[in-house]
Structures are given as structure tokens and as C-alpha cells.
Amino acid sequence: MYVAVKGGETAIAHSLELLADRRRGDREVAELTVQQIDQQLSLAVDRVMTEGSCYDRALAALAIKQARGDLIEAIFLLRAYRTTLPRFGVSEPLDTSRMLAERRISSTFKDVPGGQMLGPSFDYTHRLLDFALLAEGERPTAPTAPSDTSPELPRVGDILQREGMLEPPPAEGSGEDLTRAPLTLPASRPVRLQNLARGDEGFLLALGYSTQRGYGNNHPFVGEIRFGAVPVSFQPEELGFAIEIAEIDVTECDMVNQFKGSHDVPPQFTRGYGLAFGHAERKAMAMALVDRALRAEELSEAATSPAQDEEFVLSHSDNVEASGFVQHLKLPHYVDFQSELVVVRALREAVEARRRQAGLSQAAE
Amino acid sequence: MPDGAYNYAYLDEQTKRMIRRAILKAVAVPGYQVPFGGREMPLPYGWGTGGIQVTAAIIGHDDTLKVIDQGADDTTNAVSIRRFFARVANVATTTRTSEASIIQTRHRVPETPLSEGQILVFQVPIPEPLRMLEPRETETRTLHALAEYGVMQVSLYESVTRHGRIAKTYNYPVLVNGRYMMSPSPIPKFDNPKLDRNPALQLYGAGREKRIYAVPPYTSVKSLDFDDHPFEIETWSECCALCGSSESFLDEMIVDDSGKRLFVCSDTDYCEARRK
Numbered sequence: 001m002y003v004a005v006k007g008g009e010t011a012i013a014h015s016l017e018l019l020a021d022r023r024r025g026d027r028e029v030a031e032l033t034v035q036q037i038d039q040q041l042s043l044a045v046d047r048v049m050t051e052g053s054c055y056d057r058a059l060a061a062l063a064i065k066q067a068r069g070d071l072i073e074a075i076f077l078l079r080a081y082r083t084t085l086p087r088f089g090v091s092e093p094l095d096t097s098r099m100l101a102e103r104r105i106s107s108t109f110k111d112v113p114g115g116q117m118l119g120p121s122f123d124y125t126h127r128l129l130d131f132a133l134l135a136e137g138e139r140p141t142a143p144t145a146p147s148d149t150s151p152e153l154p155r156v157g158d159i160l161q162r163e164g165m166l167e168p169p170p171a172e173g174s175g176e177d178l179t180r181a182p183l184t185l186p187a188s189r190p191v192r193l194q195n196l197a198r199g200d201e202g203f204l205l206a207l208g209y210s211t212q213r214g215y216g217n218n219h220p221f222v223g224e225i226r227f228g229a230v231p232v233s234f235q236p237e238e239l240g241f242a243i244e245i246a247e248i249d250v251t252e253c254d255m256v257n258q259f260k261g262s263h264d265v266p267p268q269f270t271r272g273y274g275l276a277f278g279h280a281e282r283k284a285m286a287m288a289l290v291d292r293a294l295r296a297e298e299l300s301e302a303a304t305s306p307a308q309d310e311e312f313v314l315s316h317s318d319n320v321e322a323s324g325f326v327q328h329l330k331l332p333h334y335v336d337f338q339s340e341l342v343v344v345r346a347l348r349e350a351v352e353a354r355r356r357q358a359g360l361s362q363a364a365e
Numbered sequence: 366m367p368d369g370a371y372n373y374a375y376l377d378e379q380t381k382r383m384i385r386r387a388i389l390k391a392v393a394v395p396g397y398q399v400p401f402g403g404r405e406m407p408l409p410y411g412w413g414t415g416g417i418q419v420t421a422a423i424i425g426h427d428d429t430l431k432v433i434d435q436g437a438d439d440t441t442n443a444v445s446i447r448r449f450f451a452r453v454a455n456v457a458t459t460t461r462t463s464e465a466s467i468i469q470t471r472h473r474v475p476e477t478p479l480s481e482g483q484i485l486v487f488q489v490p491i492p493e494p495l496r497m498l499e500p501r502e503t504e505t506r507t508l509h510a511l512a513e514y515g516v517m518q519v520s521l522y523e524s525v526t527r528h529g530r531i532a533k534t535y536n537y538p539v540l541v542n543g544r545y546m547m548s549p550s551p552i553p554k555f556d557n558p559k560l561d562r563n564p565a566l567q568l569y570g571a572g573r574e575k576r577i578y579a580v581p582p583y584t585s586v587k588s589l590d591f592d593d594h595p596f597e598i599e600t601w602s603e604c605c606a607l608c609g610s611s612e613s614f615l616d617e618m619i620v621d622d623s624g625k626r627l628f629v630c631s632d633t634d635y636c637e638a639r640r641k
């Protein structure tokens with residue numbers, strides 16, 4: 001009569017097996033290697049590293065493979081691994097003016113010291129499906145100019161800043177780390193930036209877009225976007241000076257925004273900042289727009305739009321948190337639902353009784 | 366999974382220490398939500414990461430763990446969490462309430478009365494009882510500091526005026542030790558009276574929201590109400606179809622296409638013990 005609809009160990013085990021089977025797909029088709037994902041789905045790897053807060057191409061590629069290409073699931077896998085790693089210190093701040101840039105553009109000046117480089121970009125592709133990719137066959141290597149060995153590539157923002165036209169970046173960083181301490185509000189700008197850097201690209205994209213459509217507009221210009229390799233330096237306590245320990249690819253976006261000035265500050269341009277691992281311009285730009293929008297209060301602007309609402313943005317940007325909580329609705333809730341059934345039935349009975357009573361007294365009249 | 370690659374009970378010792386400090390503070394200030402550096406767990410947020418971190422921080426080789434979801438030991442997520450601890454903490458597990466030293470739960474308090482020395486760990490989705498009335502953390506923090514809970518009383522009053530009774534059924538707000546308003550997590554209000562002066566320690570973990578709070582043994586936990594609308598719990602006219610209990614929380618099941626219903630205990634261990 002009564003069959004308990006409850007999944008036991010066996011059901012879970014079978015589900016896991018089936019998942020692994022589906023991940024592999026048709027055995028007639030060659031299995032993907034992690035190297036292939038790293039090399040040929042490199043922008044997916046970049047996104048997983050950025051939102052997973054862990055710069056490791058091989059692990060990110062593995063996560064993508066394990067997650068069957070579900071990037072949010074891959075980000076979750078990488079984060080859950082990252083959290084178990086020991087921390088041996090904090091690196092020196094990246095100096096992106098030392099970047100070996102592969103791409104660098106500015107939309108505020110026709111020419112900038114160091115020049116503009118398009119680099120590899122989707123920007124001017126015509127979005128026509130390239131059926132040639134269906135066929136196998138090697139592609140010739142793209143010709144490249146000898147790399148510019150000039151060590152410094154000054155940032156456009158720094159040039160504007162010298163003139164006093166653009167506010168300087170904040171001098172101090174902070175030792176705060178969202179992955180070790182809970183978010184407290186109001187948050188400092190470094191914490192906000194960490195939150196945004198880890199935040200979901202789609203969420204930030206939509207919020208950044210909303211500012212452009214008038215929900216907290218901050219009149220942005222792309223001061224500069226650059227992508228390339230920067231050295232990571234670390235100063236071991238016992239050494240007393242910094243040593244280079246790695247080189248990582250990052251995308252940096254310095255957004256220049258109009259600012260009419262406030263009581264204390266003369267009119268000048270202000271900054272929104274975006275930084276992402278790998279090549280991720282959409283993310284870096286969206287992040288820069290939202291960063292600037294979140295500075296509304298600091299710059300004495302009226303904060304009336306969602307993108308300017310620190311608590312709203314920071315509390316909902318994380319896709320691992322959001323994905324988990326949205327999907328927890330799949331878990332059984334039948335106890336709560338039973339409580340609701342009991343009370344809704346009682347409320348309905350009360351209403352019915354009132355109606356009957358009203359009907360009776362009407363009939364009596 | 367190379368289990369040897371992970372520390373005992375998954376979390377590293379520094380993290381456990383940090384969580385234990387938060388727990389101690391929570392016990393010292395009953396009902397107060399202590400922020401803690403919640404970690405990313407290998408299970409999804411919203412699926413018990415807070416409870417899992419609390420359990421991981423307090424569990425040891427001598428413990429016996431029971432995990433329930435909706436009162437049952439064999440619901441999938443309870444099975445999954447129990448499996449997790451059996452794997453990473455190599456701990457003995459049980460389904461018997463009386464045999465467990467730690468009981469991690471979602472949405473229920475066991476029917477069998479708990480005793481001194483036992484710890485009940487709640488999985489909490491939204492730790493802030495005022496959240497649905499005031500979405501801003503910056504505001505609710507101030508309301509707690511000032512013990513300014515009028516907004517909740519008004520909301521219950523509105524329920525009375527609209528429905529003729531307090532229609533809140535689960536996650537029913539309580540006042541702990543006469544000071545802090547607390548969310549009992551989404552347990553049915555049926556379980557609220559069990560929280561009051563319970564001999565066991567109650568720990569509440571909210572992973573996504575990164576908060577821990579606690580109710581120490583024998584602490585007063587009062588469900589909010591009005592003099593003319595006293596707090597009351599759910600009742601059923603049926604009794605359990607399996608064990609005949611008329612005192613336990615009953616789950617309702619639809620057993621055929623015509624909508625025929627059957628009521629059984631939500632607490633599987635309690636029900637089984639009564640049938641023996």
C-alpha cells in the first residue's frame with residue numbers, strides 16, 4: 001500500500017554512475033583531453049579561473065571536463081578545491097604597467113604611448129559560422145611581429161592622472177580576504193573588488209548594462225583595456241626582498257567616468273576598475289562599470305539604482321552561492337509544506353464556515 | 366577522491382579553530398548571530414554547508430553521528446551528508462536518536478527527547494529572522510542591537526487581522542533567553558516547544574550567509590505570540606498509519622490517483638522504534 005518515495009544509498013550511487021557515463025557520451029567519439037580544453041576552450045578556462053579565484057589552467061580545464069562544460073559547476077569544483085589549499089602568504093600587488101601586452105586599446109585617445117594593439121579579438125569578426133572548422137586539418141600559424149621588449153607600458157590612466165584630470169587609484173590595499181572572513185557591510189573598496197572579481201559574469205554584465213541604460217549612469221569611457229602576461233612577485237619573510245614566482249595572464253580595464261565634482265572634490269574624471277584572469281574583457285568591463293556605480297556614496301551621488309546598491313550587488317553576485325540556494329529548492333520540503341497544508345486547510349474551513357453562516361442568515365431573512 | 370589528501374573531517378585545523386571560536390561566542394550570547402569565515406564546502410550552498418561546517422568543527426573519533434532531513438534518516442541529502450562524514454571523519458553513524466552524540470538536522474527536531482551531552486546541529490538557510498521584513502543586513506543588525514523587534518510583532522498582528530490567527534507555520538520566530546530574536550531554521554512550529562529548555566546543546570550553522578548561532582542547554586526559547594492569540598502547534602485528526610502515534614508530526618502522502626491520503630510519522634526513527 002505505502003511505498004516510501006525516499007532515495008537511499010543505492011539510488012545515489014546509481015545516479016553518480018549514470019552521470020559519469022553521460023559525461024563520457026558516445027564511446028565512438030574520442031574522449032576530450034584536459035590539454036585540449038586548456039588550449040582550445042581557453043576562454044572557458046579563463047572564466048573558471050577568474051570566478052573560481054584560482055589561477056591554474058590544468059585544474060580549471062579538469063573542472064570543465066568533470067562538469068560536462070557547465071561552467072558554474074566547474075567554478076564550484078575549483079573553489080571547493082581551492083579552499084583546502086594552504087596559504088603561505090600574500091603576493092606583491094601586480095604591476096600591470098610591466099605587462100607584456102598582447103592586446104591594448106584605449107577609446108579615449110587616438111594614440112597613446114606604447115601604441116594600440118588589437119591582438120586576438122572577436123571584436124571585428126563577422127559572426128558568420130565558419131564551416132571550415134567542421135573539417136579537420138591544421139591551421140597555419142598566425143604571423144606575429146617581434147614582441148616589443150620595452151619594459152614599461154604606461155597606463156593611459158596614469159597619464160591623465162598626472163594632469164590632475166583623473167583621480168589617483170587608492171593608495172592602500174587591504175589584507176582582507178572574502179574567502180577567509182565573512183563579508184561585512186559597508187565593505188571597503190578592495191573587498192568589493194574581490195567580490196566583483198569572483199562574481200558571476202552574467203550578473204555583472206546585466207548590472208553594468210543597466211547603468212548604461214540610465215539606472216545609475218556614470219558616463220563611462222574605456223580609458224584602457226589591456227591583456228597580457230604580468231609577473232607575480234612574492235616576498236618571503238626570511239628573504240627581505242621580492243622574487244618573481246610566476247607569470248599570469250590578466251585582462252585589466254580602467255574605465256574613466258565623468259564626475260562633476262562634489263563639495264570637497266573639484267570636477268575630475270573618476271575610475272572604475274576591472275581585473276580578470278586570462279582574457280576576459282566582457283567581465284573586466286562589466287566589473288569596472290559596477291565598481292564605479294558602487295562608489296556612488298563615496299562620491300556623494302544619489303544611490304537610487306540596483307547597481308549602486310552595495311548590499312544588493314555584493315550579496316547576490318556569487319554564482320556558487322546563488323546556484324546552490326536556488327537549486328536547494330529541489331530538496332524535500334515536505335515538512336514545511338505539510339505545516340502550510342494544515343494551516344491553509346484550517347483557513348479555508350474558517351472561510352467556508354463564514355460563508356455557510358452568511359448563507360443561513362440570508363435565507364432566514 | 367583521495368581521502369588521504371584531506372584533513373580529518375575535511376576542514377583544516379585552523380578553520381576548525383575559527384569555527385569553534387564562533388561557536389563559543391554563539392553559546393556565550395544565546396541567539397546572537399556570529400559572523401564566521403564560512404568556507405567553500407564540496408557540497409552546494411543551501412544544501413547544509415553551514416551545518417556541515419559546524420559538525421566538522423566539533424566531530425571527533427568518539428562521536429556517533431545521526432543525520433536527518435525532514436525527520437528521516439533515509440532522505441537523499443541526509444544520506445549524502447552522512448556518507449560525507451563517514452568518509453572524511455571515519456565516524457560511527459546511527460539512525461537512533463538516543464545513540465547519537467551529534468545529530469545534524471534539516472527542518473525537524475527529533476520526537477524522542479534529547480538528553481544532556483547531545484548536540485543538535487541545524488542547517489540554516491536564512492539565519493536572520495527579520496530578513497523577509499527587512500532585507501538589509503545593515504538595518505537588521507541595528508534592530509538586533511536595540512532589541513527593536515516591533516516589526517515582527519506587527520507582522521504577526523497583521524496575520525491575525527487578515528486570517529483571524531497567526532498563519533505562520535514554519536520558521537516561526539522565537540525569543541532566546543529573553544534577548545535575541547532567532548530563526549529556529551525552517552522547522553515546523555510543531556517543533557518550537559522542543560527548543561525551550563532543551564537539555565541538549567543546539568548549534569545553528571548558516572554556510573552561505575556565514576553565520577553561526579546557538580541555544581545552550583536549558584535556555585528559554587519563547588515562540589512569539591499575543592495574550593489573546595497564544596502560540597499553538599499543528600494538530601492532525603489522523604494518527605500515524607504505521608505506528609499509530611497521535612503525538613508526532615505527520616507527513617501526508619497521496620497514495621493513489623483519486624487523491625487518497627495517508628499520514629505517517631515524519632521522524633522515521635521514532636516511528637520504527639514504536640513499531641518494534
